[in-house]
Structure formats: structure tokens, C-alpha cells
Amino acid sequence: MIAMITWLKLHPFLALAIGAVGVGIAAGLGATDSVAAFVEGFGATMGSVGILIGFGAMFGKLLADSGGADRVVDTLVGRSGPRTLPWMMALVGAVIGLPMFFEIGLVLLMPVIILVARRSGLSLMRIAIPTLAGLSAMHGLVPPHPGPLVAVSALNANLGLTLALGVVVAIPTVIVAGPLFSKLAARWVDVPVPELYVTTEDLEGAEAAAERQRPGFAATLAAILLPVVLMLGKAIADVIAPDSEAAAKNLLDFLGTPVVALGLAVLAGMALLGRGGGMDRKAIASSLESSLPPIAGILLIVGAGGGFKQVLIDTGIADVIAEA
Incomplete structure (x- = not known):
């Protein structure tokens, strides 16, 4: 599949479909x-x-x-400097990720991540990675997410203690995998901010956006x-x-x-x-x-x-x- 995507330049959907059927036939499942x-x-x-x-x-x-996104982003950017903004986004990701599955939190926060990166002038990696670290750490370590609950059931562990220890482990994990790692990632990988969720402020400037309801x-x-x-x-x-x-x-x-x-x-x-x-x-x-x-x-x-x-x-x- 990787060869089909990178060498033949097939769309990933086609590559996955062809690869899946090919694997099934090769494994004896039948066409x-x-x-x-x-x-x-x-x-x-x-x-x-x-x-x-x-x-x-x-x-x-x-x-x-x-x-609404302008309102949230202006508040986040206005109250956080370039140094503290990645830490703020890590906190936002962790709070949203506490009750939400990773993929749900991601689609919910995607416009905020993109607009914060565009508005602050920071690398997308500096904004996205801390947010994703907060989401993923909560999803993987803290009940009531499925993984930790399965572990609690399998090991007959105490749910409250597991939750407390999960938070204790999640905090340094988010710090290292989020704001700290994003510094290195931003140096290694330059990812442009995608032209998605373009708002009035992006098109017409802050003054025009402020006049709009x-x-x-x-x-x-x-x-x-x-x-x-x-x-x-x-x-x-x-x-x-x-x-x-x-x-x-x-x-x-x-x-x-x-x-x-x-x-x-x-x-x-x-x-x-x-x-x-x-x-x-x-x-x-x-x-x-x-x-x-x-x-x-x-x-x-x-x-x-x-x-x-x-x-x-x-x-x-x-x-x-x-x-x-």
C-alpha cells in the first residue's frame, strides 16, 4: 500500500481498498x-x-x-504569550480529552488548533502537538476511557486509584510529549497552516471582524x-x-x-x-x-x-x- 501511494501516486482510499482485497486473497480468504x-x-x-x-x-x-472561533482564539492568544501558548493548548487538550474519545476531541478542536496557529504566528507543530498530547494522554491513561477500563477489569484494580494514578502519570507525559517535544518537532518539520476554517478576521482583518456581530x-x-x-x-x-x-x-x-x-x-x-x-x-x-x-x-x-x-x-x- 505504501508503494502504491508513494510510487504509483494512487489515492490512499484506492490503495487501502486494493491492499485489503489483495491481503484477503493472499491469505486464502477468497476474492x-x-x-x-x-x-x-x-x-x-x-x-x-x-x-x-x-x-x-x-x-x-x-x-x-x-x-465564535475568532472569539475563542482571540481570548487564548490575547491571554497567552508565545512561550505559554503551547502549554495553554496542552491544558485545553487535556481538559477536553478527559471525558471525550481522542477522535471526537480532535474534530472538535481542529478549528481552534488551526486558527490559533494562524493567528499567533507560531508553527503548527507548536500548537497541534501539545493539544494532541493532552487528548491522547487522557484517552490512554485515565478512566473512563476504554483502555484503562479494560485494564481495571482484567487486573481487578481499584477504579478510583487507577484514575488518580492515571492523572499523575498523564501530567508529565503531556509535558514531555507536548510543549517540550513540540519545540524539537517544529525545528525538524515545517508544516504550513492549512487554508481551512478561514474566518472574517483572516479575510478582512481584525477591525472588520470586530465590527461584525x-x-x-x-x-x-x-x-x-x-x-x-x-x-x-x-x-x-x-x-x-x-x-x-x-x-x-x-x-x-x-x-x-x-x-x-x-x-x-x-x-x-x-x-x-x-x-x-x-x-x-x-x-x-x-x-x-x-x-x-x-x-x-x-x-x-x-x-x-x-x-x-x-x-x-x-x-x-x-x-x-x-x-x-
Whole structure:
């Protein structure tokens, strides 16, 4: 697959699809079953991660078009200097990553990462790496994320102690892998800031953006934190009363489901960000519609990755790798 992408210059989606079917046939799964496994994995991935990416793109575009992203970025950049900004972004990533899966936090914070890098003049690596370090450390080390919970169950460990120790380990991990490592990474790799989430301030300058109606900082923060709070509520309920059948627990389980939480964030964004930013219904609809074409390629690649994974599972290669 790497050769097809780098040498033949095939699109990653095509390379993954061809590679998955080829691996299936080579492993003895058969051509028809290989294609069926790829399609099954593709559909399963798009049914979960694909929806999240779509909702995240919609929310991010609303955040940018309404001026809400400008409000958050101006606050972060205005209250942090070039030295402290990477540390601030690491903290933002850790806070968002505490209740949220890595991929959900990433799609939620993507417009903020890009706009902070563009507005501050710092390298994208100096902004993105600390944020990703905060997200990934929380996802990998701190309950209620799946990995730590599986470890707690397998080892019959104390959940509260595991959570406390996870935070203790996560703090130095984020510091080293985030702000400190980003200094070296920025020297080694020069990544230009992508032309995504372009706002009024980027196009017309700060003065023109200031004259335009923008949602308040509190409203913007509420829209961003809504899925965080919903998922955190579900996580706390799962820890306190995992087997409860109470109506409140069922409600928290429903609202805290990632797809529901991000879907509600989009609806809240339409009101708090769209209407709060002076956008009419036509402008809001146009913003949501324009958010999806740029991520079409990403969705296909992510789905193809899920299809490739399913082929590895059905052929038994995944078990061989796990046992090696």
C-alpha cells in the first residue's frame, strides 16, 4: 500500500481498498469473501467514526463562520504569550480529552488548533502537538476511557486509584510529549497552516471582524463544552451506578453517547453560534452544507481503514500479530 501511494501516486482510499482485497486473497480468504469483509468493515467504521467526523466538521464550520472561533482564539492568544501558548493548548487538550474519545476531541478542536496557529504566528507543530498530547494522554491513561477500563477489569484494580494514578502519570507525559517535544518537532518539520476554517478576521482583518456581530465568549464556550459535559455525565454515571436501570441513568446514557452528544452540539451551535453570530437560516444552512465536501476524502480513507482492519480479522492475521 505504501508503494502504491508513494510510487504509483494512487489515492490512499484506492490503495487501502486494493491492499485489503489483495491481503484477503493472499491469505486464502477468497476474492468474494475478501470484498465482503472490506465492505463490512467500511460500513461499521462509517456508522460510528464517520458520523462523528461529519458532525465535527459541521460544528467546526459553524464555529468558524459565526465568529465564535475568532472569539475563542482571540481570548487564548490575547491571554497567552508565545512561550505559554503551547502549554495553554496542552491544558485545553487535556481538559477536553478527559471525558471525550481522542477522535471526537480532535474534530472538535481542529478549528481552534488551526486558527490559533494562524493567528499567533507560531508553527503548527507548536500548537497541534501539545493539544494532541493532552487528548491522547487522557484517552490512554485515565478512566473512563476504554483502555484503562479494560485494564481495571482484567487486573481487578481499584477504579478510583487507577484514575488518580492515571492523572499523575498523564501530567508529565503531556509535558514531555507536548510543549517540550513540540519545540524539537517544529525545528525538524515545517508544516504550513492549512487554508481551512478561514474566518472574517483572516479575510478582512481584525477591525472588520470586530465590527461584525459575533457570539459571546460564554455562548461559544457553552456550545463547545456541551458534548464534553454530556459525555462526562455519562462517564460518571457509568462509574457510580454501572448496572442501574433508573430513568436518570438511561437518560444520561442516551445523551452521553458520542453521536448524540455531537449531534446536540451541532443543534446548539446553530442557535448559540449561528443566530448568536447574526447568521440567518440561509447562512446557517449554507455553512453546514459547505462543511461536508472538504472531508469526503478523509471519510473514505477512514472507512477504508476500517475495511482493511476487518479483512485482517477475518483472515486471522490480526490474531497472529497479537500473539507474536
